[in-house]
Amino acid sequence: MKPQVYHVDAFTSQPFRGNSAGVVFPADNLSEAQMQLIARELGHSETAFLLHSDDSDVRIRYFTPTVEVPICGHATVAAHYVRAKVLGLGNCTIWQTSLAGKHRVTIEKHNDDYRISLEQGTPGFELPLEGEVRAAIINALHLTEDDILPGLPIQVATTGHSKVMIPLKPEVDIDALSPDLNALTAISKQIGCNGFFPFQIRPGKTKPMVACSRLRLVLWKIR
Secondary structure, three states, rough: OOOOOEEEEEEEOOOOOOOEEEEEEEEOOOHHHHHHHHHHHHHHOOEEEOOOOOOOOOOEEEOOOOHHHHHHHHHHHHHHHHHHHHOOOOEEEEEEEEEEEEEEEEEEOOOOOEEEEEEOOOOOEEEOOOOOOOOHHHHHHHOOHHHOHHHHOOOOEEOOOOEEEEEEEOOOOOHHHHOOHHHHHHHHHHHHEEEEEEEEEOOOOOOOOOOOEEEEOOEEOOO
């Protein structure tokens, strides 16, 4: 079977919504250099390449337009959606391997469509970012210290591919953020982390915030 290239919008049921990813399946005959070139040509934040695996159901490699990364959540959802469609899978559990290790993926079939759930790896947290680095991140987002939610640190967190988590107060207009991407690129190189997640915790509609909160996330990935 020749490699097929797919454009998939994850986290949505509507075209041109959600979070887009490239998917190449099967990709066993592609070299690493070819994978990188394809990812650059497609231009998605990540492109997933599905390969045969000897110790799991499938192996996936993930490439941004410039570099290979350990794992990507929305590209994983996109990859397994394509694989389920192509292979005509029913309800099942799939084990995948990647540079981030082995993860369980649940496939649920609903009529002619699929719901894909990824079990994340064990979370890890680095020391809070303080001093000049913290100030540089806040400035790059065109925010002030008063916009940061007290009691939560700005820090790098990971379940396989690290991101800088930035807690904002609920009154901040998160959709209006317009970051200085050049500044974020410089910070990214300094701390070795290429993604920034400003987020807010808001009360649930029927339960207290602590029991039921929702996160609004904006992600900037520095390629």
